[in-house]
Amino acid sequence: MLVAVASGKGGTGKTTLASSLALVAAEKGKVIFLDCDVEEPNGHIMLKPRWEKKEAVRVPVPEINQEKCTFCGRCAEICAFHALVVLPQEVLLFPTMCHGCGGCWHLCPAGAISPGWREIGLVEEGSSEGIGFVRGRLNVGEAISPPLIEAVKERCRPGELNILDAPPGTSCPVIRTVKGADFCLLVTEPTPFGLHDLELACEMVASLGVPCGVVVNRSDGDDRLIRQFCQQNNLPLLLQLPHDREVARGYARGIPAVKVRPEWKEYFAALLSFIEEGGCTGARTGGAQREGRHGQDYRLRESGRTGSR
Amino acid sequence: MLADCDVDAANLYLLLDPVVKSASPFYGLKKATINKEKCLGCNLCLHLCRYDAIRPGFVVDPVLCEGCALCYHACPCGAVEMVDHVAGHLFHSETRYGPLVHARLGIAEDNSGKLVAAVRKEARRLAEEEKKELIITDGPPGIGCPVISCLSGTDLVLVVTEPTFSGKHDLERVLDLAEHFGCRAAVCVNKWDLEPENTRAVESLCNRRRVPVVGHLPYDESAVEAVKRGRPVILECSRTMEKGILALWDQLKVLLN
Numbered sequence: 001m002l003v004a005v006a007s008g009k010g011g012t013g014k015t016t017l018a019s020s021l022a023l024v025a026a027e028k029g030k031v032i033f034l035d036c037d038v039e040e041p042n043g044h045i046m047l048k049p050r051w052e053k054k055e056a057v058r059v060p061v062p063e064i065n066q067e068k069c070t071f072c073g074r075c076a077e078i079c080a081f082h083a084l085v086v087l088p089q090e091v092l093l094f095p096t097m098c099h100g101c102g103g104c105w106h107l108c109p110a111g112a113i114s115p116g117w118r119e120i121g122l123v124e125e126g127s128s129e130g131i132g133f134v135r136g137r138l139n140v141g142e143a144i145s146p147p148l149i150e151a152v153k154e155r156c157r158p159g160e161l162n163i164l165d166a167p168p169g170t171s172c173p174v175i176r177t178v179k180g181a182d183f184c185l186l187v188t189e190p191t192p193f194g195l196h197d198l199e200l201a202c203e204m205v206a207s208l209g210v211p212c213g214v215v216v217n218r219s220d221g222d223d224r225l226i227r228q229f230c231q232q233n234n235l236p237l238l239l240q241l242p243h244d245r246e247v248a249r250g251y252a253r254g255i256p257a258v259k260v261r262p263e264w265k266e267y268f269a270a271l272l273s274f275i276e277e278g279g280c281t282g283a284r285t286g287g288a289q290r291e292g293r294h295g296q297d298y299r300l301r302e303s304g305r306t307g308s309r
Numbered sequence: 310m311l312a313d314c315d316v317d318a319a320n321l322y323l324l325l326d327p328v329v330k331s332a333s334p335f336y337g338l339k340k341a342t343i344n345k346e347k348c349l350g351c352n353l354c355l356h357l358c359r360y361d362a363i364r365p366g367f368v369v370d371p372v373l374c375e376g377c378a379l380c381y382h383a384c385p386c387g388a389v390e391m392v393d394h395v396a397g398h399l400f401h402s403e404t405r406y407g408p409l410v411h412a413r414l415g416i417a418e419d420n421s422g423k424l425v426a427a428v429r430k431e432a433r434r435l436a437e438e439e440k441k442e443l444i445i446t447d448g449p450p451g452i453g454c455p456v457i458s459c460l461s462g463t464d465l466v467l468v469v470t471e472p473t474f475s476g477k478h479d480l481e482r483v484l485d486l487a488e489h490f491g492c493r494a495a496v497c498v499n500k501w502d503l504e505p506e507n508t509r510a511v512e513s514l515c516n517r518r519r520v521p522v523v524g525h526l527p528y529d530e531s532a533v534e535a536v537k538r539g540r541p542v543i544l545e546c547s548r549t550m551e552k553g554i555l556a557l558w559d560q561l562k563v564l565l566n
Contacts, residue, residue, distance in 0.1 A: 008317070008318040009318055009320070010450035011450075015475065037451075039450075039451035039452045039453045039456075039482070040450070040451055040452065040475075040478070040479040040482060042475040042478060042479070045474045045475050045478060060359070078378065078379075078382055080338055080375075080376055080377050080378050081377070099375055099377060100359060101359055101360075101375065101377030101379050102357065102359055102379060103377055103378065103379040103382060106357060106379060106383060107379075107382055107383070138452065138453065140452060140482060140485040140486050140489055141457075141486065141489045141490075142453070143422065143453055143454035143457050144453070144454060145453050167450075167451060168317075168318070168450050168451070169317035169318060169421075169449065169450070169451075170317045170318060170414070170416065170417070171316075171317045171414055171418060171419055171420075171421040171455075172419040172421070173451075173453065174317075175372060175417050175419075179372070190537070191533065191536045191537050192323050192536065192537065192539045193320045193323060193536060196318070196320060196323060197318040197320070200317070200318055200416070203416040204416050204417050207372070207416050207417045208372070208417065220533075245503075245528075248503060248528075249503060249504060251473055251475070252471075252472060252473035252474065252476075252503055252504040252507055253473075253474065253504065253507070254474040254475075
């Protein structure tokens with residue numbers, strides 16, 4: 001099963017949620033954490049894996065044989081990404097602009113272009129306290145992350161719980177992460193920014209046909225904004241994590257939320273069983289089951305508050 | 310002049326109460342469609358497409374199609390058409406603080422880097438027209454294409470970080486990126502008092518890299534409260550936060566002059 005953790009807005013607590021979820025899931029079964037935020041991967045800071053192997057990820061890029069080239073300019077003309085410029089006696093390639101589509105080597109009339117390879121980043125694998133760990137790391141200066149995200153997702157293990165920690169936003173890197181997931185958890189915070197970006201994220205997830213549920217992080221007890229939105233859009237509000245300075249401090253030092261507040265574990269466990277026991281369909285049909293979850297959210301909030309006193 | 314370049318999730322306009330003066334469509338790269346009447350079903354496009362965007366039955370998946378047009382050029386029967394594609398919208402608004410250019414990327418669209426470039430171009434045009442000397446650009450997170458598009462040609466990049474291990478890790482990557490593109494950077498530590506020890510680590514990192522730390526903002530509930538009310542933090546925050554922001558601005562003015 002593939003569960004993606006995403007949010008429109010950065011800094012809402014995706015990694016906090018994903019790492020705690022992985023730790024709780026690992027107590028019961030096999031789980032693998034895949035850090036798809038390849039621009040700024042942070043999961044390793046919380047889960048501290050021991051690295052076992054790494055592999056470079058390469059994308060195709062044209063190699064130009066200047067001797068065969070007639071400088072006709074056809075490659076630059078067809079390149080939709082403006083990665084090639086043909087001068088009277090030289091062809092210039094801007095590798096970071098290249099999307100590797102292969103147009104130039106398939107269509108060069110002189111057969112002067114062949115596919116070569118270029119490294120854009122690394123996929124590293126390891127494990128931490130029984131949790132399988134995979135992360136992608138984009139090389140600084142590289143613009144295009146989706147091929148690296150694909151390489152991370154290729155390490156998903158069928159039959160296990162795969163937790164995908166998505167990058168922030170709603171555009172291609174996030175889409176690449178969430179596409180094909182069985183369920184998507186959208187993390188938000190109870191502010192107008194949080195709500196606005198949640199709306200965008202929901203539309204994005206819906207357009208991919210992935211069922212989703214909402215988690216409010218740093219809740220101060222007044223989540224009307226988010227609650228209303230969820231009700232209007234028939235989305236399950238699955239969990240409200242209270243605003244807790246100790247959890248924030250734990251995060252600052254790389255300590256996952258459930259290690260700072262072990263009493264939160266049961267709520268992550270409930271969230272997991274909701275997803276595993278057909279949360280995917282529940283998210284669409286709504287109804288009684290969801291109401292039950294709402295009741296539980298309140299308990300979590302109360303308990304969290306007592307804990308932080 | 311303000312430009313919101315976090316085109317995935319633009320938030321600046323939520324605080325500035327803008328009046329939208331004009332909206333224009335933003336065209337991404339044209340995307341392929343296949344004309345079934347001309348198609349002979351030779352499978353060449355399916356075979357060539359590196360993005361697996363052509364589904365069986367010769368239907369193009371618009372989410373996966375990157376607009377490279379290889380299928381269009383290669384199709385032996387001319388059955389592929391490249392069609393214009395509105396990937397988002399660009400807005401020009403007026404706020405009481407100055408004009409604002411912002412954008413909204415369509416749902417599940419790519420080309421955010423290109424839209425960032427369009428926002429910045431429009432902001433520069435307006436700034437010249439209205440004789441504004443300073444363009445403040447609100448950038449996207451990360452180090453990928455929209456961020457790269459946001460950094461190029463700026464006079465100063467203000468990197469906002471927080472005293473967490475993740476914040477420090479990400480800060481290093483953004484500073485590497487700024488250095489890679491030859492941009493001058495300065496750092497502001499938000500929530501600095503959450504973990505003062507980590508703040509010191511961020512400061513020594515900046516020191517080592519010769520990047521000035523120009524601001525320290527406190528971990529302050531009043532900032533969250535202001536945002537919850539949809540108001541700019543400086544208008545409705547605690548005295549400490551206000552002092553922090555003003556001190557940051559003083560430092561920035563020195564760097565910009």
